[in-house]
Amino acid sequence: MQKLQLTLAIIKPHAVSNPVVLSFIRNLLKNKFVVLRTKRVNLDTKTACRFYKEHFGKFFYNRLVTFMSSGSIDLHVLGHVNAITLWRQMLGPTSVYKGQFQEPHCLRGMFGISDTRNVAHGSDSPESAEREIKFFFPDFSFYHWRNHDEEWFRKGPIIFNDHHFQHVKRL
């Protein structure tokens, strides 16, 4: 089996503040990915500017930073053999309007409000994923992940074969 890949998912403020949308997305993440880390934060504008610095100068930069620091966001480190592509596929196109017409069942097509308020973020490459995970989870050890945890998670949970716990077998 291919090695598990990591990606960062950020559920954006309008989705976090909508209980129906939030529980729908949370169930999806639980069913499709290994969720390695989760936390809820409130970004200040400075941090939001730093995270989105690659978009500095674009016409939507200010509204993006204002929006991302307007309420709580949920951060998830997700694991899957195809984590980056799968999560971005589930999100759909950046533009909600495009999503609504081209992929009406994608998350942004279903729950997006506008191109800025487009439900969630997903890392767009392994390099972005590593940078973005380190940005929000500075204590996450990629060394430990690559040399221990990844194999453990990939092979699935360890189960005890009966109530005596005589020995452990991997699934």
Ligand SMILES: Nc1nc2c(ncn2[C@@H]2O[C@H](COP(=O)(O)OP(=O)(O)OP(=O)(O)O)[C@@H](O)[C@H]2O)c(=O)[nH]1
């Ligand atoms: N290329 C380009 N697109 C623009 C520009 N201004 C707005 N848009 C696009 O048109 C969409 C709608 O513009 P707005 O009315 O400002 O956005 P909105 O509907 O208020 O929602 P937000 O995107 O959350 O601000 C934006 O999300 C952009 O995708 C522009 O100057 N250049």
Ligand SMILES: Nc1ncnc2c1ncn2[C@@H]1O[C@H](COP(=O)(O)OP(=O)(O)O)[C@@H](O)[C@H]1O
């Ligand atoms: N044309 C646009 N109008 C408004 N907001 C935009 C636009 N393009 C991008 N954004 C905002 O900037 C975020 C980052 O842009 P980008 O990295 O291009 O998209 P994605 O989040 O799909 O990777 C988007 O999720 C969206 O919130």
Ligand SMILES: [Mg+2]
């Ligand atoms: Mg992007």
